[in-house]
Amino acid sequence: MIDFFIEGFGMAMRIDTFVVMALGLFCGMLVGALPGFTTLMAMAILLPISFFLEPIVGIPFLLGIYKGGMFGGSIPAILVSMPGTGAAVATSRDGYALTQKGKSRKALDMALFASVFGDTASDIFTILMIFPIALLVMQFGPPELFAVLLMSLIIIAATSGSNPIKALIMMLLGLWLASIGTDPLGGVERFTFGIFELKSGIPLLPMLIGVFAIPEVAKVVMENKKVRQLATVMGERLTFREFGASFRTVCRSTVIGTSIGIIPGLGQVVAAMMGYSAAKNASPTPEKFGEGELEGVAAAEAANNAVNGPTMVPLLTLGIPGDNVTAILLGAFVAQGLRPGPQLFEEQGAVVFAILIAMVFANLMFLAIGYLSIPIFSRLVTIKVSVLIPLVIMFAFAGTYVFRSDSTDLLMLVVFGVFGILAKAAKFDVMPLVMGFILGPPMEYAFGQTVAMTNGDMAGFFLGERWGATAVLMASPFIGYLLWKRMQRVPTD
C-alpha cells in the first residue's frame, strides 16, 4: 500500500493535472453560481472532455468541477436565497439572512472555509480507509458481489425519495435497459429489434447527459423565468476568531458528512440537512439558527462537502456509484479503461492513490481560487439564461457526439432528455434508473457465475460457506427499511 501511495504521489505531481484541475474548479464554481444550473449538469456535459485526457488528468478535472460546483451552489444560496444545488438549501437559511444583515462576505468566506475543511478531512479519511476496504473486498466471490450489489440497489431505492416503490420501478427500468444489447454471459442478442445500433447496448453517455442535464435545462425553459436579481458582496471578511468559534460545528458536520458519504444513495442533501440539524440541536442558542447564524452556514457546508471523498470508497472498491455525480465519475473511469472494483487496486493501485491525492491538492487550490474569485462568481448570479441555455445545449450535443462519433447517440440524448423531463413531472427520480443501468450487467454476471458455481442450483447464495452473501441478502431489506424510515425524519426544506 505504501508503495502505491508513494508512486501515486509522484504521479499526481504533474503540472497539467494541476492546471486542468484548477480549470475544473473554475468551471464548477462558475456553473454552481448560476441559479438553475447544477454541478451535475456541468459534470455530465463536460464528461466527454475527460475521455481525451489521461486518467490522472481527466478524472481530477471532473473532481474539480464537483468540488467547485458544490461551493459555487452556495453563492446564489447566500446572495439571493436561490440555491444553485440541492445541497445548498440548508446554507441558504442562514446565508441569505446574513446577506440581508449586510454580512454576505462573511457568509461566503465561512462557506468556503467550512467546505474546504470538510472536504480535505474526508479526503484524508478516504485515503486511509480505501485500501483496507479494498483488501476486504478482494476476498469477495460472485455470490458476495451479487449480494452487495443488490444491497446497494435496495439502499439507493430506499433513500432516493419519499416513495421507494417509484424508486424501485425506475431501478428495474434501468436494469431492463441495461439488458438491451448483447447478453454478458451467453453473447446472444436481447431486445435489439434487429436494430444494428442497439447490438452493443445503450451507451451510458447519452443517458447520463439526457436524464441529468437536459431536464434541468428544459425546466428553466418550461418555467420561462428570466432571472435577474441584484446580488452584491457586502461587509467585512470573516475573521479567524469567527471561524474558530464555529470549529466544533465544522468538525461535527465533517464527521456526519463523511459517515453519510460512505453509504450509497444518501448524498449531500441529506448530509447538509443532518449537519445543520445537529448544529442547531447542539447550539446553546438554537433560536438564532435561520436568523443569520454563521454556524448554520458552517454546519451545512462542511457536511455537504465532507460527502465528496467517502463516496469514492464504494465507487472504487466495488464499482457502486453512491450518487448521481459518482455515476458520472464511473463513466469517466470506465471510458479511461479503469474498471472500478477490487481488481483496480491490484492492477492500478498507484493511479487510484494519485487520483485521491489529487483530490486533496484540489482542495488547497479550491481555497485559493475561491478566496480570490468570490466577487467574480457573485456577478454570475445575474447572468441571462437566454444566453446560457443555447450554449449548454450545444455543449451537450457536441459532448455526446465526440465520444463515439455516432449520430444515433444524438437521438438517444433527445429521447433520454424527454424521458427525464417526463419522469420529473411524474415525480420519479432518475437516479435509481441510472444506478440500475450501471449495476445491471455486473449483477447479472455475478448471478450467472454463482449459479454456474453450483451447477445450475439457484440456492448457491445460501450455501454454508457463503454465509457472508447469505447474511447480506437477508439483511438488505431491513437495512433498506431502516434507512427509508430514517430518511422520512430528515427535513428537506
Place this chain on the structure above:
Amino acid sequence: MKKSFWKTPETLFSLTCLFLGGLGFLFLGSLVAEPKVLFGRSLTAITPTLFPSIVLTFMFLLCAVQLVLNFSAKTQGDGASGLAGWRRGAVFFGIMTVYALAMVPIGFIISSAITIAVLSLFIGNRNIVQIIAVALLGPVLLYLAATRLLAVSLPELNGIELAISRMF
C-alpha cells in the same frame, strides 16, 4: 384544482411502465435470441431470458402497486408547469430533435449556429447583436477547441473544414 386519477403524470408514467413491463414479459421469447448450445447443452448456467424476466415481472407488479396507491391517494397533478409550460417544452424538444438530425448532414457549426439563434429567440432574448455574436462565436470556438486542442472530430462540411484548416 384536483385532477382526475387518469390524467396525473404519476398515473400516466406508471401505466406506461406497466404496459412496457407487461409487453416485454409477454414477448420475451421473441425479443431474446435462443441461447447458444454445444452438443445439446447450453453454454451458460442461466438462460438469457432469466434476468430480464425477473426484472420485467417485478416492474409489472410494482407498477400495479403504484397505480393502486395513486388511486387510493387520489393524487393531485403536478401542475407546476401547466399547459403553456408543456407547449414550450414540446417546442424545445422539437428544436433539439431537428438539431440532432441536422448536425451530421449540414455540419456542426451551421447547425449549432441556427439552433443557438432559434433557441435564444425562443427563450426570449431580443438583443440581435448578442444573439448573432453567441451563435457565431460559440460553435466556432467549440469546434476549434474540440478539433485542435482535444483532437476529436465533430461533423463538418468539407468546405468549412478546409477553410478552417487554412486559417488555423
